[in-house]
Amino acid sequence: MNTKEQCERFIDIMARFTVYTGIYLPDDIHAKLKELREKEDSALATIVYDAMFEDMKLAGESHRPLCQDTGVIQYFVQVGTGFPLLDEIEDCLREAVKRATILGPLRHNAVEVFDEKNTGNNVGKRIPWIDWEIIPDSDEAKIYVYMAGGGCSLPGIARVLMPLEGYEGVVKLVFDQITSYGINACPPLLVGIGIAGSVEVAAKLSKKALLRPIGSQNSNPRGAELEARIEAGLNAIKIGPGGLMGENSVLGVHIEEAARHPATIAVGLSTGCWAHRRAVIKFKADMEYETISHKGAIL
Amino acid sequence: MSKKILTTPIQNEELESLAIGDIIYLNGYLVSSRDDVHQRLIKQHKQLPVDLAGKAIFHAGPIMQEIAGQPGRYRVISIGPTTSMRMEKYEKEFIAQTGLKLMVGKGGMGQDTAAGCREYKAIHAVFPGGCAVLAANSVEEVEAVEWLDLGMPEAMWVMRVKEFGPLIVSIDTRGNNLFENNKKAFNLKKEAIVEEICRHVDYLE
Numbered sequence: 001m002n003t004k005e006q007c008e009r010f011i012d013i014m015a016r017f018t019v020y021t022g023i024y025l026p027d028d029i030h031a032k033l034k035e036l037r038e039k040e041d042s043a044l045a046t047i048v049y050d051a052m053f054e055d056m057k058l059a060g061e062s063h064r065p066l067c068q069d070t071g072v073i074q075y076f077v078q079v080g081t082g083f084p085l086l087d088e089i090e091d092c093l094r095e096a097v098k099r100a101t102i103l104g105p106l107r108h109n110a111v112e113v114f115d116e117k118n119t120g121n122n123v124g125k126r127i128p129w130i131d132w133e134i135i136p137d138s139d140e141a142k143i144y145v146y147m148a149g150g151g152c153s154l155p156g157i158a159r160v161l162m163p164l165e166g167y168e169g170v171v172k173l174v175f176d177q178i179t180s181y182g183i184n185a186c187p188p189l190l191v192g193i194g195i196a197g198s199v200e201v202a203a204k205l206s207k208k209a210l211l212r213p214i215g216s217q218n219s220n221p222r223g224a225e226l227e228a229r230i231e232a233g234l235n236a237i238k239i240g241p242g243g244l245m246g247e248n249s250v251l252g253v254h255i256e257e258a259a260r261h262p263a264t265i266a267v268g269l270s271t272g273c274w275a276h277r278r279a280v281i282k283f284k285a286d287m288e289y290e291t292i293s294h295k296g297a298i299l
Numbered sequence: 300m301s302k303k304i305l306t307t308p309i310q311n312e313e314l315e316s317l318a319i320g321d322i323i324y325l326n327g328y329l330v331s332s333r334d335d336v337h338q339r340l341i342k343q344h345k346q347l348p349v350d351l352a353g354k355a356i357f358h359a360g361p362i363m364q365e366i367a368g369q370p371g372r373y374r375v376i377s378i379g380p381t382t383s384m385r386m387e388k389y390e391k392e393f394i395a396q397t398g399l400k401l402m403v404g405k406g407g408m409g410q411d412t413a414a415g416c417r418e419y420k421a422i423h424a425v426f427p428g429g430c431a432v433l434a435a436n437s438v439e440e441v442e443a444v445e446w447l448d449l450g451m452p453e454a455m456w457v458m459r460v461k462e463f464g465p466l467i468v469s470i471d472t473r474g475n476n477l478f479e480n481n482k483k484a485f486n487l488k489k490e491a492i493v494e495e496i497c498r499h500v501d502y503l504e
């Protein structure tokens with residue numbers, strides 16, 4: 001394949017994988033929802049979980065987005081320096097979004113700031129959002145697709161705390177935000193927390209925390225312990241599906257961190273709704289691919 | 300137990316028998332109305348292109364598809380509720396000016412909307428969030444679209460629905476508010492839980 005043919009194949013696969021992301025939840029989220037559903041017996045929690053599973057079934061059967069808010073499309077790209085389309089990825093992903101918008105169809109979710117016009121094709125200034133990680137000595141590319149819905153983006157917050165507010169300040173901020181805004185964001189939620197020295201790093205890490213698979217742990221033993229404590233604590237509040245009370249509140253709590261400044265503890269919070277549209281695909285240099293988040297997906 | 304179904308135009312008497320936590324369904328007219336529609340009526344004083352009296356509005360921004368060969372005619376692909384709280388700022392006045400009887404969305408609304416429900420006899424109910432294909436399946440027909448210049452999510456889509464639900468009543472005509480009650484309960488539990496976690500996070504040297 002020449003570069004043009006490789007681009008065409010890459011765009012086509014990414015367009016179809018982006019559409020797929022809106023129809024089928026990843027394997028880990030699906031399994032976790034099943035586990036949480038089995039623990040519920042109240043009338044309201046049962047009716048909400050029944051609706052969720054019926055919706056997932058209908059979406060798969062009719063090949064339609066399971067939630068109408070197919071979000072602002074974000075791609076988190078981990079690309080090897082030797083990947084043949086390194087120069088072309090950005091243009092290809094923008095083209096993939098345009099095609100996915102028609103193919104899906106996806107909702108039109110890119111509104112230009114100041115002009116306040118919906119572009120109608122999900123492409124706009126700096127959108128799709130692309131986050132880059134460059135991997136040395138690799139000719140592969142791993143791409144996370146994330147559909148950032150409005151509802152689950154609303155509870156997002158980032159603040160810079162003073163060190164003497166301590167990690168206690170982090171815990172308080174998370175609980176205050178989840179019990180006030182989180183209940184409207186389609187729980188059970190996946191909670192992503194970033195801790196760093198400045199606000200943009202903390203915010204970005206909180207979103208990256210949402211990309212980790214359910215059941216994974218922070219690499220620092222204290223971080224892993226704090227994840228478990230916050231998860232157990234939020235579950236003990238029993239927010240339930242849809243905020244209508246139930247036996248649990250969250251799908252999980254993930255923390256990612258970067259070394260901080262001695263004078264600051266910045267904290268970021270991002271939330272994912274139960275319909276956590278996060279998917280991962282890996283390309284080899286010959287454009288063969290593997291759908292890591294959805295085993296055996298047929299695009 | 301038989302399904303409790305409301306049919307538009309909805310009468311006050313039917314609403315007055317409902318209480319928070321009840322599960323109901325809707326037949327008749329459901330019109331999507333979210334941020335920009337509220338903005339245009341209440342802040343910009345534009346006249347609504349759809350009469351909402353006795354009808355239901357849906358806090359929702361759907362995915363619609365134009366039917367091939369029928370310009371201006373649409374079918375619904377996916378339509379779930381959006382966060383109702385965003386409309387809190389204008390909703391009481393919106394109820395007063397339109398005479399709507401039912402608001403459907405997700406999550407709770409605040410005390411102004413609850414006051415509006417009490418004063419003008421209306422209710423707010425939630426459709427399970429994210430369940431957009433389930434919701435789309437009870438839309439019989441998209442009869443019209445107005446204000447499409449706002450873009451697909453913000454336009455007013457006039458739909459005829461059949462047994463649209465389940466809808467869980469979250470604010471009733473007495474102004475009772477299910478989510479505000481739940482929030483109070485969550486916040487009561489929160490303090491002790493946060494305190495306990497904070498006993499274990501004194502990492503600073």
